[in-house]
Amino acid sequence: MKKATLVLFIILLCIPILFACDKKCSHEEMSESQIAPTCDKEGYILRQCEDCGAEFKSDFTPAEGHDLSSSIFSPTCNDEGYTYYSCECGYSFKSDFVAPIAHTLRSELHEPDCVNEGYTLYSCECGYSYKSDFTEPKGHTTVQKTTAPRCEEQGYTTHSCLVCDYSYISDFTEPTGHTFTKKTTYATSFSDGHTLYSCGCGYDYTADIVLSEYIFHGAYLDNAGMRAQGIDVSKWNGTIDWEDIKAAGIDFVIIKVGSVYGIDPSFEENYRGAKAAGLDVGCYIYSYALTVEEALAEAEMMLEWIAGKQFEYPVYFDLEDSSQKSLDSALLTDMCIAFIEKLQSNGYFCGLYTNPNWLTNILEADRLTPYFDIWLARWTLSGEPNWSDSFGAHTGIWQYTDKGTVGAHTCAFDMNISYKDYPRLIKDWGYNGY
């Protein structure tokens, strides 16, 4: 009740105030201005009371309407065409729309390759494009090439595409390793030996160095009092019963191979028989050489005759023929050296057969005995080599008589004693076919 009373009171209080104001201005002083019409608004006369500010509009003139200019925009592939209308007042609008024109498509065929699909590319000058009509990739056309393994390189198969540069490698195989051929340079009395191992690939290395010194001088340190019994034979001994020789206690035989006049007719048979009976075998050539060249020719002959055989005892150059006695000492010595070195360098343990007279009076012993094994003929029972004399110290075998008898044989034999373990040395060093 109280609230309603208050509202009524406020209303009653306001009414006189409102009427009082309205009644207060009689708009005696009026200003007048003409408002021009615009494109979209009416023009009019505006009168305004200078006292209270009240405005009054009258004498309306119609809006002038827009002064439109138009421009035509052609349609493109992507956008509609239209006409653009605009008035200087800023008013504008678009109308007269025209549908976009179709793309002018050009087609371009892209063939498939090994890994990419083929397709047709359709494109319009406007930039629009798309791909269609896809075809499967062709896949690689591979060929295989196998590279064989080499000594130090793996083998493999290369798969490569004939069309593109795609390739891959597979099927690796291990390197083969080197295949060596051995070439032995034998030690001689004057030069060291070695073996060259070489592979077809070009790789090679040298091993098995054999010092000349060790081979041809070291042997003398090794005799240690050993004595082996031997004979030497040629066709003059006739047919030999080798089992009987062996049974008689003979350990070795030095067999004549031949001379410049030809191979000894018994050589092959003697070699086979002695070997079969278990004797150790050496051999010799009887020299008629008068020059170094002839001595070398005899060496070639000997090499040919003994090729493929194995000898546990040395091969000897037998220099004693009366036709040679008158030759110059230096020449005879050169002949010995040439022959022996030739045999040595072909892998033979080669020595010199001679006697004290030749060593003392005919040959230059100081060029021979320090370097080569001597098979010394000295047919006196008191002639056993004196290890302290100049040639005795280098004597490996002493031939002490030419009138020996052995077993049941009626012929006379040359008898020998060997002071060196030739079979062991020769086998150890790989000479004479071993």
Ligand SMILES: [Zn+2]
């Ligand atoms: Zn007024």
Ligand SMILES: [Zn+2]
């Ligand atoms: Zn306008």
Ligand SMILES: [Zn+2]
């Ligand atoms: Zn287009």
Ligand SMILES: [Zn+2]
């Ligand atoms: Zn390919």
Ligand SMILES: [Zn+2]
């Ligand atoms: Zn190789």
